[in-house]
Structures are given as C-alpha cells and as structure tokens.
Amino acid sequence: MKPTIDLPIAFFDSGLGGLSVLREAVRIMPQEDYIYFGDSKNAPYGTKTVEEIRDLSLAHAAHLCSKGIKALVVACNTATSAAIASLRETYTDIPVIGIEPALKPAVRIGSHPSVIVMATPLTVRGKKLHELLGRYAQDADVTMLGCPGLMEYVEDGELDSPAVRKYLKELLSPALEKKTDAIVLGCTHYPFLKKTISEIAGPKVRILDGGAGTARQLQRRLTEEGLLKQPGPAGHIEYEESLPEKIPLCKRLMNMPW
Ligand code: DGL
Numbered sequence: 001m002k003p004t005i006d007l008p009i010a011f012f013d014s015g016l017g018g019l020s021v022l023r024e025a026v027r028i029m030p031q032e033d034y035i036y037f038g039d040s041k042n043a044p045y046g047t048k049t050v051e052e053i054r055d056l057s058l059a060h061a062a063h064l065c066s067k068g069i070k071a072l073v074v075a076c077n078t079a080t081s082a083a084i085a086s087l088r089e090t091y092t093d094i095p096v097i098g099i100e101p102a103l104k105p106a107v108r109i110g111s112h113p114s115v116i117v118m119a120t121p122l123t124v125r126g127k128k129l130h131e132l133l134g135r136y137a138q139d140a141d142v143t144m145l146g147c148p149g150l151m152e153y154v155e156d157g158e159l160d161s162p163a164v165r166k167y168l169k170e171l172l173s174p175a176l177e178k179k180t181d182a183i184v185l186g187c188t189h190y191p192f193l194k195k196t197i198s199e200i201a202g203p204k205v206r207i208l209d210g211g212a213g214t215a216r217q218l219q220r221r222l223t224e225e226g227l228l229k230q231p232g233p234a235g236h237i238e239y240e241e242s243l244p245e246k247i248p249l250c251k252r253l254m255n256m257p258w
Helices: 019-028 050-066 077-090 103-107 121-125 127-136 150-155 162-176 190-201 211-224 244-254
Strands: 009-013 034-038 071-074 114-119 141-146 182-185 206-209 237-241
Touching: 009 019, 009 050, 019 034, 019 071, 019 211, 019 244, 034 050, 034 244, 050 071, 050 077, 071 077, 071 211, 077 121, 077 127, 103 114, 103 127, 103 182, 103 206, 114 121, 114 162, 121 127, 121 141, 141 162, 150 162, 150 190, 162 190, 182 190, 190 206, 237 244
Parallel strands: 009 034, 009 071, 034 237, 114 141, 114 182, 182 206
Antiparallel strands: none
C-alpha cells in the first residue's frame, strides 16, 4: 500500500548507534515524525553471520512497517551490508535507505590520501565495503580496522572512559604511525566516540561518518516520492528498544552536542 505524507519515518539499528544517523535527519527535517528501534538485546550484530543479521533485519522491518511508516532507514552499516537487498525486495512501496562508510568524501581529501576505516568485523569482511573500495579508493592507501568489542562501550554509555581510551589507543596507534589524512567511522555507534578518537588521532586527522549523507539521501528520496512534509513545528520521536531500560540512554545520546 502506498504510504502517506503524515506517517512517521522508521530507523533501526543493532542498538543505540543509529541515533547518530537519526540526529542528522532531525537536524535537516525537524518537522517529520520518527520511530527509532534499537535492538540492544541482540547486539552486537558485527560478530553474527549474514543470515542471522538478515533475519533480524527483516523482523524489525516487518514490525516497523506494521505500525505504518513512509520510509525505512537501516541506520546500521552492518545490517545494510547484510540485508539491504532483501529489505528492498520485500518492501517495494516505501523508500528503504541504507548507510555506507563515508569512503567517497574521505578519498577526496587529497591526492593519494591515507585513510583508516573503522568498522565491525562483518562490515570489514563484507562485499559492500570491498565494492566501495574498488569504486572510490583506487588511488588511496586504505587501512581497514575491524573493531570487535567497540560498540559495547557506546551501548554502556562509556564514551570517554579510561577503558575505551585504552581500547582505541591500542587499536589506532599502529595504524597512526604512518601519516593519516582521515578516519572513516564505518559503524553508526562510533560517532559517539568521535571526540575521544580525535584526541587520540590528533587535530590534523579528519574524522568522517555517513550519518549526514544518509539523512540527505533520505530527504532526496522523500522529495522524489512527494512524501516530504513542509517545514513546520517539530515532530515527535518515538523510541523503542528490545532492552527498554536503554531508552533513557537513547534520549541522552540524542541530546548530546555534536
Ligand atoms: N551500529 C552498527 C553498524 O553501523 C553495528 C554495531 C554492531 O552491532 O556490531 O555497523
């Protein structure tokens, strides 16, 4: 059934990370209503199999579509990598938007740039990232860093604790030994660690993520479909979590300055 303009836009992620994409959408389309679904109970997705993530993603999409939505945003690089094709095949009446690591803007930083991509183990192994590398990064020196265990710090609200700082130092220091132009945050949880990552990498390293680009793509697709609301009073955000006790942290992360 064709969606109507007054319906909300749904976002989902394996947990709280997708809020870093939602906040970009709210920034450019505050008049819209949103439903955010975080699946912290089944997190992390980055160490699961493609089939497991596809099944979870299809279940979340079915649940969100049953509420009546006008677009679906897969606010998770890992779920996009594993499930975007199946989601688009299943839901043909609404725009289904995914997120990709921001490799394209990163490689435009200079000639032969040196770029670190931080992502979940599944995203690092996935076909999608390797296609992106082939398409955009022929002339760049790219180091891929799988970060098992990193999203858990964000899930616990630990954004600059000594433990997360130690994790990030140990992970990044060897890669940062050579001159680095940019770090791509290829998991939607990592923008919440941007300040800590930037302190470790130093002021000359640009830190990029795909949140703003995904929000713009959502806006473009809504416009094409005649589904974008006119600017007006701020809309409503509904939070749903498979671990409901995470909802206060959702609200805290949403309201954090960035
Ligand atoms: N937030 C997710 C992403 O963008 C994944 C984190 C996880 O569940 O491993 O990839």
